[in-house]
Amino acid sequence: MEVDDTLHFREVHGYTRAFRMMGDGPPLLLIHGLSDSSATWAPVLPLLAEHHLVIAPDLLGHGASDKPRADYAVAAYACGMRDLLAVLDIDRVTVVGHSLGGGIAMQFAYQFPERCERLVLVGSAGVGREVHPLLRLASSPLAEPGLAFLTAPPVRSAVRALAPLLRVGLRLGRDFDYVLDRYRCLTSPTARKAFLRTLRAGVDMNGQVITMLDRCYLTVGMPTLILWGAQDHVIPVEHAFTAHRAMPGSELEIFETSGHFPHQDEPERFAKTIESFISATAPQEFDPARWRAILRQGRPRSPEVSSGT
Template identity: 40%
Template sequence: MIDDVPETKPVPLTRELASHRVRYIDQGQGPVVVLIHGLMGTLHDWDPQIAGLADRFRIIAVDLPGHGESDKIPGDYSLSAHAATVRDLLTALDIDTVTVVGHSYGGGVAMQMLYLFPQMVDGICLVASGGLGQDVNPVLRAASLPGSGMAIPLAASTASRALLGGVLGVLTRLRLFRWGAGDRRAWRNFASMADPAARRAFLSTARSVIDFRGQTVSATRLLASFGDVRALLVWGERDAIIPLAHAHAVRDHMPEGTAIEVVPGAGHFPHLDEPERFDAVFRTFMAGPATC
């Protein structure tokens, strides 16, 4: 009889780079896939993919500077700076080419990597990506306003989260609110805003791409420069943060052969709401012919 062996989770590593000390996970073997989270996120936003895809791919998941356990020192929190940090990490790991998967703000980082370091990126998967249209949830627009730095810690306090969590729990029991896996992850991520350093980094990052009107950085003009790189768009049908319409609006500007996968019932975190479906779609994408 073979004894049951408890599942072991990968242990995060740290690396000192030129600009920041970053935390990351390096798991599995095979073609390299880099997973980049969104605003307020961490590498744990990809836990199902780290576990589910490492049998076939080498998975690199990173806490962007200002997020998770990476440095939150004052500095440049622009898309280009984040893209350069990911590039520096890959260079330090002696990795030459990767497929980049970016969620929300991380999608903007992924596209910036492709624009700045095209020789390094041989495929791109954008998950509910920012940077493809102006519309964004009003809560994120509010973060760009003066005074938001004082309001956020109040909203993220233990007392406020306990009160709101209780209300949401009642609504869930009454079946007036659906609490998906992505919602739970976003709720845990928001708790990080109680930390002053994390909050400052979040505001610097958010304000670099969002103002009171919505998203201020658009990659639409850059899409034509993506050439024949393999590309996939994945969106949740019920995304309340970045509209699904953005994916359809840019479809004709993406490289030939780009597919849009709409996950029924999923919200802004389709890879968490339906991880098995996401992983299956991603495996099919990776098994397709290389076009670059």
């Protein structure tokens, strides 16, 4: 097995894209969440790479990738994933998306169904309005100067000192430490601007403003796994059941003791669940005629979809 979990770099559209690559076998694309990076997958990368070529990019505006003034909507990110895969000579993948990355994964499957063999959504964005109040607050017009203040060295020191109180007050449960680490990554102005542009593309003061529910019916025939931590305090686990009902034939796996990051909380179980799902399902074979017929038929009407975000 080829093993290489160091960062690689490719230029796409004039911007440097960082990514990790490990293993050999059927390709598996891992897409991280907001204010995160490919490093989030470190506990599961070597496990998944035992049977797969695993590609874990740093999204544009995140990690070691460039952070330009650019389009940070999920559709643009999906195009970025397609283009990076093209540069790497990879045509089709099983896509695993966490949080924001789940929304990107769903958008990738929608925009490029011929490239998507299977879909795995982990604590995914885009299912309902509910999201942690900190993210709603960060979408406000005053968030930019507020974040600049909160990430200044004296304030960061105070946050460290007040961590025990914040742990209780912010009600993030077991996700607190990792979320706090993500906050510490926003010290540079470019990182903060990329974070806010990405956040505001999908969240406002009332919660999430985009939804995948109106297009979930298009996953008919797409092997789909929905995986969620029951102790998720960032995006509530109820969204897992909503997505499962809206995605015909999908499988649902709840990690009872995990929070928003089940790939870190229970990496061995996470990798085994992904591997079992892949082994038990055949990759989707895209049929354009069937796709057009499903589109013409349209999505089923349901209270959940019509009253979405």
